[in-house]
Amino acid sequence: MIFDRRLLKDFDKTLLAITFIICIGGLFMLHSATQVKSLPFVESYVFRQISWIALATVLLLFIINISYQKFIDISYALYAINVILLALVLILGRERLGAQRWFAIGDFAFQPSEFIKISFILVLASILGSKRVDLKYAGGLVLPLLSLAVPFLLVLVQPDLGTAMLLIPIFFAMIYVAGARVKHLVILVLTGLAAMPFFWHFLRDYQKQRLLVFLNPNVDPLGAGYTIIQSKIAVGSGGLIGKGWLAGTQNQLNFLPERHTDFIFSVIGEEWGLFGALVLILLFFLIMRRSLDIASSTNDMYGKLVAVGIVTLLSLQVVINIAMTIGFMPVVGIPLPLVSYGGSSMITSFIAIALLLNIGMRRSRF
Amino acid sequence: MMREKYLAIPIRLLFIVLALALVYTQAIKHTYYSRLSKDNAIRIIPIEGPRGAIFDRNGVGLVSDRLSFNVALVYQELKNREKLIRLLINTLGVERKDVERGIEKAARRPYAPVTIVDDIDRDKAFILEEESFDIRGLVIQTRSVRNYLHGNIGAHLLGYLSEISDSELERMKEYGYRAKDLIGRDGVEKYYDSYLSGVDGGIQIQVDNRGRHVRTLGMKEPVNGKDLFLTIDIDLQSACDKALDRYRGAIIVMDPNTGEVLALSSSPGFDPNIFVRPEGSLKRTRLIRDKSMYPLLNRAIAGIYQPGSVFKMIVAMTALDMERIERKTRFNCSGSFTLGTGKFACWKEGGHGSQNVIDALMNSCNVFFYNTGRALGIDNIETGAKNFGFGRITGIDLPGEAKGVIPGRSWKRSVKKDGWYEGDTVNLSIGQGYILATPIQVLEMISIVANNGNAVKPYVVKRIDKSDVIPAQRHDLNISKGAMKTVREGLYQVVNAENGTGKRAKLEGIAIAGKTGTAENPGGRTHAWFCGFAPFDNAKISLVIFLEHGGKGGLEPSEIAKEIFTVARSKGYL
Numbered sequence: 001m002i003f004d005r006r007l008l009k010d011f012d013k014t015l016l017a018i019t020f021i022i023c024i025g026g027l028f029m030l031h032s033a034t035q036v037k038s039l040p041f042v043e044s045y046v047f048r049q050i051s052w053i054a055l056a057t058v059l060l061l062f063i064i065n066i067s068y069q070k071f072i073d074i075s076y077a078l079y080a081i082n083v084i085l086l087a088l089v090l091i092l093g094r095e096r097l098g099a100q101r102w103f104a105i106g107d108f109a110f111q112p113s114e115f116i117k118i119s120f121i122l123v124l125a126s127i128l129g130s131k132r133v134d135l136k137y138a139g140g141l142v143l144p145l146l147s148l149a150v151p152f153l154l155v156l157v158q159p160d161l162g163t164a165m166l167l168i169p170i171f172f173a174m175i176y177v178a179g180a181r182v183k184h185l186v187i188l189v190l191t192g193l194a195a196m197p198f199f200w201h202f203l204r205d206y207q208k209q210r211l212l213v214f215l216n217p218n219v220d221p222l223g224a225g226y227t228i229i230q231s232k233i234a235v236g237s238g239g240l241i242g243k244g245w246l247a248g249t250q251n252q253l254n255f256l257p258e259r260h261t262d263f264i265f266s267v268i269g270e271e272w273g274l275f276g277a278l279v280l281i282l283l284f285f286l287i288m289r290r291s292l293d294i295a296s297s298t299n300d301m302y303g304k305l306v307a308v309g310i311v312t313l314l315s316l317q318v319v320i321n322i323a324m325t326i327g328f329m330p331v332v333g334i335p336l337p338l339v340s341y342g343g344s345s346m347i348t349s350f351i352a353i354a355l356l357l358n359i360g361m362r363r364s365r366f
Numbered sequence: 367m368m369r370e371k372y373l374a375i376p377i378r379l380l381f382i383v384l385a386l387a388l389v390y391t392q393a394i395k396h397t398y399y400s401r402l403s404k405d406n407a408i409r410i411i412p413i414e415g416p417r418g419a420i421f422d423r424n425g426v427g428l429v430s431d432r433l434s435f436n437v438a439l440v441y442q443e444l445k446n447r448e449k450l451i452r453l454l455i456n457t458l459g460v461e462r463k464d465v466e467r468g469i470e471k472a473a474r475r476p477y478a479p480v481t482i483v484d485d486i487d488r489d490k491a492f493i494l495e496e497e498s499f500d501i502r503g504l505v506i507q508t509r510s511v512r513n514y515l516h517g518n519i520g521a522h523l524l525g526y527l528s529e530i531s532d533s534e535l536e537r538m539k540e541y542g543y544r545a546k547d548l549i550g551r552d553g554v555e556k557y558y559d560s561y562l563s564g565v566d567g568g569i570q571i572q573v574d575n576r577g578r579h580v581r582t583l584g585m586k587e588p589v590n591g592k593d594l595f596l597t598i599d600i601d602l603q604s605a606c607d608k609a610l611d612r613y614r615g616a617i618i619v620m621d622p623n624t625g626e627v628l629a630l631s632s633s634p635g636f637d638p639n640i641f642v643r644p645e646g647s648l649k650r651t652r653l654i655r656d657k658s659m660y661p662l663l664n665r666a667i668a669g670i671y672q673p674g675s676v677f678k679m680i681v682a683m684t685a686l687d688m689e690r691i692e693r694k695t696r697f698n699c700s701g702s703f704t705l706g707t708g709k710f711a712c713w714k715e716g717g718h719g720s721q722n723v724i725d726a727l728m729n730s731c732n733v734f735f736y737n738t739g740r741a742l743g744i745d746n747i748e749t750g751a752k753n754f755g756f757g758r759i760t761g762i763d764l765p766g767e768a769k770g771v772i773p774g775r776s777w778k779r780s781v782k783k784d785g786w787y788e789g790d791t792v793n794l795s796i797g798q799g800y801i802l803a804t805p806i807q808v809l810e811m812i813s814i815v816a817n818n819g820n821a822v823k824p825y826v827v828k829r830i831d832k833s834d835v836i837p838a839q840r841h842d843l844n845i846s847k848g849a850m851k852t853v854r855e856g857l858y859q860v861v862n863a864e865n866g867t868g869k870r871a872k873l874e875g876i877a878i879a880g881k882t883g884t885a886e887n888p889g890g891r892t893h894a895w896f897c898g899f900a901p902f903d904n905a906k907i908s909l910v911i912f913l914e915h916g917g918k919g920g921l922e923p924s925e926i927a928k929e930i931f932t933v934a935r936s937k938g939y940l
Contacts (some may be wrong), residue, residue, distance in 0.1 A: 177369045233406065236391045236399025251405045253574040274392040278385060285381050292377070295370045308370050311377065319380045327389045 011361045015290040019338060019353050022283050023053055026264070026339035032246050033260040033267045034341075045260055045341050052343045056350035063354035067362055071355070072129070072302045075122035079147070082119040085112040086154040096224065111344035113163045116151045118168055118351050121174070121309030123147055128178035129302040135180040141188070146177055159204050162332030166316060168192070168344040173312040174305050177295075211330050230255045232327045235269030235277075242273030262333060265325040277322075284318045284337075291356050298363035307359050310352045385493045399754065408583065409573050415564025416510055418591035420524065420554060420599040423628075423828060429524055429555075432513040435491035435506055438479035441472040443503035450501050457490055457497075458483060479505045485643065486621055495937075512548070514638040521762070522664035523596075523630045525553025526638035551641070554594060554826060556765045561830050564591035595829035597626035605933040606631040609926045614659065614914040616666035616805040617825075619930060621939075622813035622899060622908040625822035625837055627762070628856065628939065629930075632665040655768035667767045670802040671912065674885025675730045675867075675919065676895045677751070677797025679815065679853055681739055684750030690741045693852045696720050699733035703792070710736055710792055713884070714875055727856030730867045730882060732796050739795025744786055747758050747794055748774035755810040755821065756803055761838070762824040773800035798886055799900035807896050809910040812881070815854060816899030816908045819845040857881055858902055861924075868896060870924035873931050876940055880927065882919030891915035896923035900931055900940060907934050 027046055034045040041047050063071075071078070089112050124147055127133060133140040148171045156164040175181065176185060200208070234250035235344040248270035250256050259267050267275050288311055295307035314337055321336040323329040335342060391399070420429035437454065444450065447469065454465050460483055468482025486494075491506050498504040512527050527548040530538070535545060541560070543549065549563070550556035567588030572580045606617040610633035619629040640649045653661055665667060685691045701717035703710040712718065712732040718725070726734035737813040740745060751757065757772035771777070773794060775786045782800075793799035806824060814821050823838035857879035867882045880898020887893055894916035900910040909930055911923040934940050 173373060177373065178370070183780070230406075232391065233399050233402045234919055235388075236395050237403035238392055239396040239400065240393060250403055253407050253572065253580060254408055255575045269388070269392065274388055277388050277392065281381060281384060281388075285378075288377050288381075292370065292374050295373075296368060304370060308373060311373065315377045315380065319384050322385060326387055328387050 006364060007319050007361045010364055012290055012294065013358055015287060015353065015357060015360070018283055018286055018290075019350075022280070022287075022338045025280070028245065028265055029267050029271075029339065030260055030341055032248070032271060033251060033256075033264060036254065037229070042249060048343075049341055049346070052346040053350075055343075056347045059347060060350045060357075063351060064358045064361065066358075068303060068306060068355055068358040071122055072126050072306075074114065075119070075126040079119045079123040082112060082116050083150055083154065086116060086158075089113075090154070090158065094241045111342075112346040113155045113158060113160050114177075114348045115351075116155065117163065117166065117170070117313055118348060118355075120147070120151055121170060121306055121313065124171065125302050125305035126172050127308065128174060128305055129300075135175065135178060135184075138184055141175070141180065141184060144171070156202065159207060160333065161203070161207050162334040165189070165332070166313065166320075166334065169316055170309050170312045174309050174318060178301070180304060193249040228324075228327050228331060230257070231263050231266040231325050234266040235326050238270040238273040238277075240274050242271045242276055247271060262321065262331075262335055262340060263325055264340050265322050265336055268339075269325070280339075281318070281322065287350065287353075288315050290360075294356055294360040294363065298359055298365070300359075303359040306355055310356055314349070314352060337354050370405045375836070381911075394602055407572050407574075408570060410568045410570050410882065412508060413567045413569065413588045415566045415588035416590050417512065417548075417564055418562040418593045418831070418896070420562075420594045420596065422596050422598050422603075423626075424599065425595070426600045427515055428520065428598075429512065429514050431510040433488075434485045434511040435488060436481045436509060437483040437486060437494060438481045439469060439472040439506045440479050440503045440505060440653040441475070445502050450504060453494070453497055453501065453504075454483060455491055458486055480506060481507065485511070489893070494897050512638075512642045516600065517637050517639065517844045518598070518603070518635045519607050520598065520630070521553075521635045521638050522632040522662075522666065523553050523598065523603070524638060525555035525557075525765075526551050527555055528641050552662070552766065553595065553764060557763050558594055558827060560832070561592045561693045562594065565589040590929045592831040594827055596826050597621075597828045598630070598826060599628050599937060599939075601937055602930070602933055602939075603629040603631065605629070606930060607633070607635065609911075609929055613916055613922070614665070616669065616912045617909065617926070617930065618666050618806055618809045619907060619934065620809060620813060620824055622816040622822065622905050625813075625824045626828065627824050627826045628907070628934070630666050630764075630826065632663070632669075634661040635660050636661050645762075664764070664766060665805065665912070665914065667762060667764055667804055667806045669912075669914070670768050670770045670804055671893050671914070672799075672801060672885035672887050673797040673803045673808055674883035674893065674895060675732075675797055676808055676881045676883035677801065677803075677895050678727060678730065678735050678795075679857065680751050680754055680756075680811065680879055681735050681742065681747060681755070681795050682727060682856065683754075683815075683845060683849055683853045685738045685742050685748055686723065686740070686852055687750075687846050688746060689692075690746075691723060691738055693724070693848070694722055694723050697726075697734045697737040699731050701733070702735045703736040705736075705788055705792055708789055710789075723852060723909060724856040724859055727853070727881065728859035728863050728866050730823060730860075735795040736792045739791050740788065742795075744774060744791045744794070747791065748772055748879070751801075754808055754814055756801070760806050760810050760824055762806060763827055768804050770804055771800055771802040797883060805910045805912040808895065808912070809908060812897040812899055812910065813905075813908040814843060815850070815857065816879075816905035817857070818854075819843045854879060857898070861898065867920045868898070868927075870920060871896060871898060871927040871931070873900075873928050873935075876900050876931060876935060878927075878931060880924075882924060884917070884919045887915075889915065892917060894919045894921070896927045898927055907931065907939055 023089060030049055031046045102148060124144060127144055127147060133143055148167060152164050152167050230250060234256055250270050251259060253266045256263060256266055290310040291307055295304050298304050317334055317337050320329055320334050324331050335345040416431050421427055451465050454460055455462055472482060474478035495506045528551050530543055530547045530549045535543060567586040569585045570583040572583055574580050602619060606629040610631050615633055617631040620627045636653050644889055673814055698720050699712050699718040700746060701712050701715055716901040718731045719732050720728050721734045751772045756770060758769055759767040778784055778786050790799055819842060821841045821843060825837060827835055858868045861871050861878045861880050868880050871878055871880055878898055878900040879902050880896055883895030885893040894913040896919050897910040900904040911926045913923055916922055
């Protein structure tokens with residue numbers, strides 16, 4: 001790898017180190033969550049997750065070698081490809097758990113809706129940074145809104161409510177930083193809220209059910225409410241220091257469904273207690289701090305906007321995932337970055353971190 | 367513009383709220399979730415502590431637990447519903463709709479075995495057990511069921527079992543009773559419930575989300591209930607029950623020296639087995655609702671009746687003991703007795719003529735006792751009767767014993783709100799009027815006479831497991847020898863004299879003494895009594911026969927007494 005000195009000087013080693021610490025800790029949790037299946041190591045979830053991390057690391061090295069400006073330059077193309085894939089997945093994709101989100105490529109279930117988060121951030125940064133739109137006027141918001149609306153609707157009809165909703169705060173954070181008038185933001189928010197009853201009709205029954213279950217999990221304790229009740233019991237029974245690694249009864253006795261993917265945090269909460277949970281969110285918080293530093297220390301508007309989008313994306317994923325695990329938010333299928341099992345999620349998270357590192361190490365050049 | 371700086375504020379806020387939510391869930395609500403987590407994963411599988419068995423005095427089994435086989439279903443594991451239904455119909459001959467109802471029941475608790483057919487034959491259980499390898503979800507469960515080996519024999523004495531009620535559970539929880547436990551409802555089963563009932567043990571296991579056993583956490587051994595050995599002789603008991611077959615009434619046979627009860631019958635009876643069999647519910651309801659016969663009432667200890675002439679021995683004994691009359695005192699019986707404007711008849715029209723106390727007992731002459739009773743006065747009769755155990759329970763080790771009534775001045779004032787009249791005394795002198803007694807009180811009275819003035823407490827349990835029950839101390843009533851001798855002589859004449867009222871009880875080769883009673887009562891036909899003992903000089907058996915609305919004491923009761931003495935002799939008790 002050839003970096004020039006200046007690049008190396010501003011390379012955020014702490015950010016990278018924290019990323020790997022979380023990943024490795026996550027592997028231990030994944031082992032605990034899946035060991036009862038007692039698969040041979042090469043077939044185990046841990047081995048497969050390690051493979052994803054390895055692949056993601058290679059991708060990360062590749063990305064930080066190329067200036068993020070290049071990605072901004074090709075952002076329209078990336079965005080277009082991703083939108084086409086989103087459209088295709090609706091037609092050709094595999095249905096799993098009532099939703100069409102995946103392309104099967106060999107063993108790998110490829111999930112375009114994971115990558116659209118990044119493509120969207122890049123394209124929006126590209127639009128907002130180019131000065132082609134003037135945010136002083138409401139008309140300047142038309143193109144950014146359009147760039148949001150297309151993937152938002154495509155993801156929503158998959159249906160993947162969580163990811164679709166995630167795009168909205170990213171959009172607001174980026175146009176705010178780009179200089180949109182607060183008055184316009186308020187009007188947009190109010191319009192969105194007014195449109196919500198309209199969207200309710202577009203939701204699938206299971207999504208409505210999930211939202212109702214969030215309000216009262218006991219309406220259907222063995223059906224839709226089961227996961228959330230068992231997950232709350234797991235985290236709550238963990239107490240201050242937890243039941244110990246591999247010793248969580250909720251986890252090891254199979255009371256927790258989906259515990260290696262979206263509900264991996266319930267394993268952490270049960271086996272490592274409040275202590276482990278707070279350490280984990282502290283580590284995530286440190287990532288956000290570093291990323292915000294990167295966002296404010298770069299003078300390049302494109303880089304700043306990309307960093308802001310990524311910080312918003314990662315922090316919301318962490319908060320929403322953990323909050324839904326303990327019943328403070330509805331269950332919306334958002335994985336815990338760097339920890340939940342899954343290739344698409346791991347690679348997306350690493351691309352996000354890689355872009356942050358990329359922006360950070362090149363901040364002095366502008 | 368440094369708007370991105372402001373972004374730190376909502377992010378920091380979100381993380382703080384998240385941390386607080388975790389503190390709330392994991393620290394503040396920890397105890398709550400911890401309990402839920404344990405409820406999830408820990409199950410207790412109870413192991414029954416078998417109830418103690420009951421044997422008679424010779425070690426003959428009366429009550430024991432038998433193994434019952436039930437067909438149960440774990441619904442969640444059921445794959446082939448139709449195959450199961452057909453197997454059960456073919457093997458057990460049950461109705462299709464009953465099986466289907468059972469399966470519906472099991473579907474409501476899909477992870478636990480739910481009984482769908484109760485108490486099947488042993489052979490069929492083995493057939494189904496073999497088939498259960500092919501039909502997933504089918505489980506043959508064994509359960510111990512109380513078995514009353516002799517059916518109706520001694521039902522009131524033994525009692526029966528039924529499920530503990532909510533209010534009883536509330537009261538008895540601290541003694542280790544739990545919901546669904548069977549507890550003794552009457553007789554020995556109730557009185558000795560705490561000895562008989564075992565303590566259930568259990569295995570504490572950890573289960574996974576499908577209720578499957580993961581590991582065993584601990585085990586508490588069940589404790590067997592204690593076996594009881596009764597003073598009862600099952601053959602004698604069976605003879606008594608049979609003798610009462612056609613009547614309503616009671617028979618009690620006792621050893622007057624020790625208080626050991628050899629037989630205690632009440633009629634009509636019932637089969638205690640119907641209380642534990644699932645198909646018995648209709649019969650149960652019929653038993654409990656029967657208000658004309660009261661088959662569940664143990665008449666021997668809980669039925670209260672006018673004793674009639676058997677009470678005359680108390681009047682005679684007290685009057686002699688207090689020297690109000692002597693052996694040679696005579697009263698003339700003209701067939702009736704006049705008190706003021708009232709006229710009290712003797713049972714014999716035309717009268718018995720001149721009678722001493724022995725004649726009067728032998729003939730059961732009312733007029734003699736009217737005079738004797740007046741000579742004694744109500745207060746002395748009351749004291750004498752209470753001395754012999756009337757008006758209070760004997761303390762037999764059976765539940766539900768009645769006290770009966772011994773009237774007196776203060777009793778009448780507080781209960782009837784009226785003064786005591788001479789006419790009341792006259793009535794009481796022949797065991798009529800307000801007096802009410804249980805058959806066991808009458809037995810207690812005759813046993814004191816049989817035992818020359820010593821009272822013993824009747825009891826039915828001889829041994830609990832390995833330790834013998836120590837009978838209560840004999841208690842001497844301090845009745846003068848003369849009075850006792852005279853009354854006993856009168857009672858001997860009742861059975862053995864040519865024209866004694868109880869001559870039908872006479873048995874060759876054994877000297878029997880006794881007293882008949884024919885009690886007027888508001889319910890209709892007279893109650894018939896016989897109480898007696900034998901052998902006369904060294905009593906080994908005392909008994910009481912009571913027939914509700916059974917006519918004259920000198921007829922069927924005396925004949926039944928003879929029958930029972932005969933059986934007792936053949937069993938070597940005489």
